[in-house]
Amino acid sequence: MSRKKRYLKIIIFNDIKYGSFLFAKFINYIMKNGKKQIAQKIFYYSINLISIKLKKNSFFLIKKILSNVQPMFEIKKRKIGGANYNIPFKINLKRSLMFAMKWIIKNSIKRNENGFKNKFVGELIDTYYNNSLSTKYKDNVIKISEQNKAYSNFKI
Template structure:
């Protein structure tokens, strides 16, 4: 019998404004040093600006942005017979959403606007129209999977 402590998965509550699990996860990726209220203010500010600019429902805007950025495949490296192969494989929805949220947050920090709120707004609007750094990152990953499609029969 194992003597390790059992790991319990933390339950993430839905966000207060929209009641969505996806938005609560996105806020958690924005959060820094445990300051959730600040992360919520940043996210809701950026969503309000985007909904005003695009004149659409903010929840559906976020869903479309995440759909535009989320990848379908992931690449893992495996050493077979002395050579390392990059093996593409299909990933599930939760993992692809995780990648898309992380990419949006990371690439919004690289932008040149003033303040993180404006950087996040710019990245989200660009990802809505499929010309942001995050969508380019997704396209690069798709190109890698196309190049390594021959190795997809290997097991990981």
């Protein structure tokens, strides 16, 4: 018998307002110190503001924004024969969504606007039009994976 601990998957319930699993995940990534209501207020405010500004459905807007940022590859470092290689490999949908959401939140914190709500709205609008830091992260991952395509046969 193995002595390794087996972890149970945490069940995430759908969003209260829209009934979407995607929105619930986004709220959980925004949340700090267990303050979920504050994270929900921030998220709903930003979603409503974006849907008013761009005059489109909020659910399809978020899907479009996340598809603009989702990476198809992940890069891991591996030491082989005394040399370090960056090895690209394909990732599944859940992991790419995780990267996209975290990059958006991380880059919205770096923006020069007042309050996290306004920073988050600005980052979402910029990612919708493909000129934000989050889309640059995705482009960097694609560029590095193209450069290191030759090492993709190594196993991790």
